[in-house]
Amino acid sequence: MTELALSIRGLRKTYDNGVTALAGIDLDVATGDFFALLGPNGAGKSTTIGIVTSLVNRTGGSVQVFGHDLGNEREAALSCVGVVPQEINFNQFEKPFDIVSNQAGFYGLPRKLARERAEKYLRQLSLWDKAHVAARTLSGGMKRRLMIARAMVHEPRLLILDEPTAGVDIEIRRSMWQFVQGINAAGTTVILTTHYLEEAESLCRNIAIIDRGRIVEHTSMKALLAKLDRETFVLDLVDSMDAAPTVSGAVQLRRIDATTLEAEVPRDTTLNELFAELGRSGIRVRSLRNKANRLEELFLGLVERGNGVAQ
Amino acid sequence: MNAAGNWEALKTIVFREVHRILRIWGQTLVPPAITMTLYFAIFGKLIGARIGEMDGMRYIDFIVPGLIMMAVIQNSYGNIVSSFFGAKFQRFIEELLVSPTPNWVILLGYTLGAVARGLMVGAIVLVVAMCFTRIQVQHPLITLMTLLLSSVMFAFAGFINAVYAKKFDDIAIVPTFILTPLTYLGGVFYSVALLPPFWQRASELNPILYTVNAFRYGLLGVSDVPLATAFAVMLGFTVVLGLISMHLLSRGKGLRA
Numbered sequence: 001m002t003e004l005a006l007s008i009r010g011l012r013k014t015y016d017n018g019v020t021a022l023a024g025i026d027l028d029v030a031t032g033d034f035f036a037l038l039g040p041n042g043a044g045k046s047t048t049i050g051i052v053t054s055l056v057n058r059t060g061g062s063v064q065v066f067g068h069d070l071g072n073e074r075e076a077a078l079s080c081v082g083v084v085p086q087e088i089n090f091n092q093f094e095k096p097f098d099i100v101s102n103q104a105g106f107y108g109l110p111r112k113l114a115r116e117r118a119e120k121y122l123r124q125l126s127l128w129d130k131a132h133v134a135a136r137t138l139s140g141g142m143k144r145r146l147m148i149a150r151a152m153v154h155e156p157r158l159l160i161l162d163e164p165t166a167g168v169d170i171e172i173r174r175s176m177w178q179f180v181q182g183i184n185a186a187g188t189t190v191i192l193t194t195h196y197l198e199e200a201e202s203l204c205r206n207i208a209i210i211d212r213g214r215i216v217e218h219t220s221m222k223a224l225l226a227k228l229d230r231e232t233f234v235l236d237l238v239d240s241m242d243a244a245p246t247v248s249g250a251v252q253l254r255r256i257d258a259t260t261l262e263a264e265v266p267r268d269t270t271l272n273e274l275f276a277e278l279g280r281s282g283i284r285v286r287s288l289r290n291k292a293n294r295l296e297e298l299f300l301g302l303v304e305r306g307n308g309v310a311q
Numbered sequence: 312m313n314a315a316g317n318w319e320a321l322k323t324i325v326f327r328e329v330h331r332i333l334r335i336w337g338q339t340l341v342p343p344a345i346t347m348t349l350y351f352a353i354f355g356k357l358i359g360a361r362i363g364e365m366d367g368m369r370y371i372d373f374i375v376p377g378l379i380m381m382a383v384i385q386n387s388y389g390n391i392v393s394s395f396f397g398a399k400f401q402r403f404i405e406e407l408l409v410s411p412t413p414n415w416v417i418l419l420g421y422t423l424g425a426v427a428r429g430l431m432v433g434a435i436v437l438v439v440a441m442c443f444t445r446i447q448v449q450h451p452l453i454t455l456m457t458l459l460l461s462s463v464m465f466a467f468a469g470f471i472n473a474v475y476a477k478k479f480d481d482i483a484i485v486p487t488f489i490l491t492p493l494t495y496l497g498g499v500f501y502s503v504a505l506l507p508p509f510w511q512r513a514s515e516l517n518p519i520l521y522t523v524n525a526f527r528y529g530l531l532g533v534s535d536v537p538l539a540t541a542f543a544v545m546l547g548f549t550v551v552l553g554l555i556s557m558h559l560l561s562r563g564k565g566l567r568a
Contacts (some may be wrong), residue, residue, distance in 0.1 A: 015568065053409045056568045075312050075411035083409055091400035100326075101408075105323025106410035108316020114323075169514070253452075 003066065005031045005080075005189035006052065011061035013047050021047040022191075023213040024061065029206070031066075031157075034190045036204035036221070038197070038299060044213045044231045045193045046086060050104060055082045066157060079107065082156035084147045086163045092136035096127055098294050100150050107154035114153070121149035125179060138149075141172035148176065158189045165196060177203060197299055201225070209299060232291040233274075235261045240286035245281040263292060312411050320412040321420050328394060328424025332431065339390070339428060340435060343382045347436045350378050351443045354500065366502050366533050375440045376527035377499030380461060382436045384519065387462040388469035388490060391421050392482045393475035403564060414560040416552075418470065425466035426459065433458060446530055453538070454529030460545045461522040465490075467552035474556075474565045493519045501547035503535045518548050 002100045005226045006029040014024040021044045029035045050056030052063055054074065059282040063070040068077035072116065097118055098216055122128045124305035125145040137146075138146060144164055149278060151159060161180065165173045185192045194200055200207065209217040217224060247253060249296030251274055261283070265274055278285060312320065355371035367374040398404035398497065407417055410508045437536070448454055476482045497519030503511050514520050515536075525541035528534035534541065 050568065054567070055405055055408055057563055075413065078409065078411040079312070081409070085405065086401065087404050091398070091401060091403045102323050102327055103406055103410070106320050106407055107414050108312045108319045108411070110315075110319055111322070114319075124525075 001162050004064070005029045005033065005066060006191070007054075007175060008048070009062045011048065011051060011063065012059045013044075013051065014059045021213055022051075022059075022061075023216050025210065025213070027208055027215060027218065029158075029189060029191060031185075032183045032187060033188055034204045035192065035207055036200040036207040037193045037210065038200060038207065039193075039210035039262070043210045045210055046162060048210070049083065049160055049193065050193075052160065054078060077236075079154070080157045081160065082154065082158070083149035083160045084144075084151045084164045085160060086166065088143050088147070090135055090143075090146065090150065092134070094135055095132050096122060096135055096138070096146050097131040099146065103150045104153040107185070109154060117153045118149070121152050125149045126175070141168045145172070145176065148179070152183065156188065158191065159183065160191045162193050163195065164192075165194065165199065173199075190201055229267050233263045233265060233267050233279050233288045235263055235278075235283075235288045235293050236286045237261060238276070240288050241283070245283065247277040247281055251277055270281065292306055301304040312463045317413065317416050321416050321423075322416065324407070324412075324420025325423045325427070328390070328405075328421065329427050330450055331394060331540065332390065332424070332428045339386070340431060343386060344435045344439055347382055347439050348442075350374070353441060356442055366504075368531065368533070369444070371444050372446065372531065373502075374500055375444065375446055376530045377497075377523045379433050379436045379440065379530075380457075380519075380523045380526045381494050383429040383433040383492060384465045384488065384522065385490065386432040388426040388465040388486060389427040390450040390469070390471075391466045392469035392473045392476070392486070394424065395421055395470060396476045396479075396482050398428075399473065399476075399566065400479075408563075408566060412420075414557060418556055418560055421470060422463055422466040425469065426462040428459065429462035429466070437454050444526060448522070449532035450529045452529075454526065455546070457504055457522060457529050458524040460542070460549060461526070462493055462500060464518070464522070464545060464549040467549065467556050470556045471552065474559045477516070477565070493517050498523045498535060518544060521545055 006027065008027040011022050011025045011027075012020075014020045017306065025044070025048065027037075027048070036046065037045050047056055052065070052070070054070065063077075064248075065077040066080050068080065070077045078196045086136075087261065090164060094102075097115075100122060101111075101114045104117050105111070119128065119131070122131050125148055126139075127142060127145055127149060130142060135146065136145070148161075148164065157179035158179070165176060170175070177199070180190060192204060204221055206220050208215050220248065234256070237259045239300070241255065241261075242255040242258075244255040244261060245270075250266045251269060252264040256262055264273060351371065351374075355374060359370035359374070362370045364370065365400065395404070398407075427514040437446075472482060472485045496514065497517050498514070502516045503520065506514065519542040521536055521544040524536045525538060528538055528541075
């Protein structure tokens with residue numbers, strides 16, 4: 001059996017103000033996985049990560065990191081984990097080189113190795129030219145990358161990224177994902193929380209969706225996407241039209257404006273069949289795109305069902 | 312972590328603390344030098360010359376140990392309370408909390424940082440004192456032990472204050488309304504033998520009385536309280552405050568949700 005990077009059983013957390021953030025969750029993340037932990041705001045994602053990284057005390061349940069119980073073998077468990085938090089949490093008056101090399105020291109790395117690793121990861125994340133300036137002068141994207149370098153400096157077996165790309169521009173986001181995909185390919189297990197669902201869909205192999213302190217879905221990305229029975233495409237048309245034509249089959253067309261149509265297509269209908277139908281109605285398509293990310297549609301469905309919005 | 316790992320973590324915390332003290336030297340090292348120069352000039356030279364002798368010695372000589380100890384206590388306390396609360400406030404204490412560094416290493420690291428500042432400031436005040444008078448250390452070992460023990464004791468007290476503090480006001484209240492009055496009433500400027508019997512008894516409840524007098528014994532060879540009692544009190548306070556600090560840290564009070 002494959003060793004689990006993270007195994008959570010019956011994890012519960014009730015805060016002092018009486019709010020129950022986790023109502024007893026079970027979660028397994030396999031070694032080497034790129035795992036998405038998704039959920040709406042306040043669902044319990046950050047509480048789960050907080051407990052795994054020992055920033056939040058749990059009310060009940062157990063957490064094991066690579067077989068080390070967080071309660072009984074705290075130091076061994078934490079040695080395996082690197083975390084990139086949601087909020088900036090380094091000393092803004094320190095220099096990036098000191099922040100990263102000090103973090104290595106907290107994991108027991110000798111000074112020389114700590115300095116070598118700090119340089120290695122600051123270079124890899126394109127921060128070396130900023131290594132000796134005050135961290136407060138870095139841009140938002142640089143601060144995010146600095147936190148990744150800091151989380152990687154002890155070369156953890158499990159890297160947890162809690163919304164690492166929030167507020168980061170596309171170019172930096174892409175370079176960050178390139179870096180993270182590289183370390184995942186090299187064997188580091190990655191757990192990601194993000195509100196950018198297209199990121200989760202393209203990066204992650206397995207997924208758990210948490211809502212109001214409960215896991216509502218825990219499966220592979222492929223299996224989850226297979227549950228999507230219809231997809232909606234937005235079509236930009238060459239010619240304008242007054243009304244949406246009726247086409248045969250289960251495809252439904254809706255007119256958005258004179259040159260835009262929405263096509264709701266069942267899962268068993270191919271795009272070739274859709275275009276054949278459109279061609280028969282004399283509709284010429286200039287371009288098309290997904291109305292919403294596929295994962296987003298499923299995510300909203302799962303969360304809304306939990307809230308009693310959609311049945 | 313193994314012993315070598317703990318040692319690296321401890322060194323990292325202490326170096327970071329010392330680096331911080333030196334980086335903001337204008338806030339950490341200069342103010343006590345200026346304050347103490349004024350104390351020596353005004354209370355020692357100007358007023359002290361009119362006071363005459365205290366416990367059989369010149370007044371300026373009598374106040375030197377108390378003023379050094381006052382600086383050591385205030386700076387050890389002040390260093391840890393501001394540094395640890397600052398780390399909490401800016402949330403970079405999480406760098407340590409998510410790491411495998413054991414709690415005792417965290418506490419020891421911050422405490423040694425506080426002791427380092429206490430000793431640095433103590434040395435500066437001693438140099439300032441030497442500009443006004445000449446002191447020959449009577450009992451070097453007792454002097455050093457008292458310095459270290461007092462520094463550790465008030466570092467622990469500062470740590471507890473930082474753990475409970477939720478805003479910057481909370482780290483100013485204790486030094487202003489408790490530590491400073493206790494220091495002034497702890498025999499820095501006078502011998503408690505001058506007080507009426509009731510206030511002499513009341514002074515015995517003040518732990519700073521014992522640190523100042525043990526230090527005065529080490530430097531000058533005179534003390535208002537028996538040396539053994541002074542060390543017993545200092546040791547007792549240090550152990551109790553240290554245990555409370557460890558308890559708070561392992562419970563994650565003010566640190567972990």
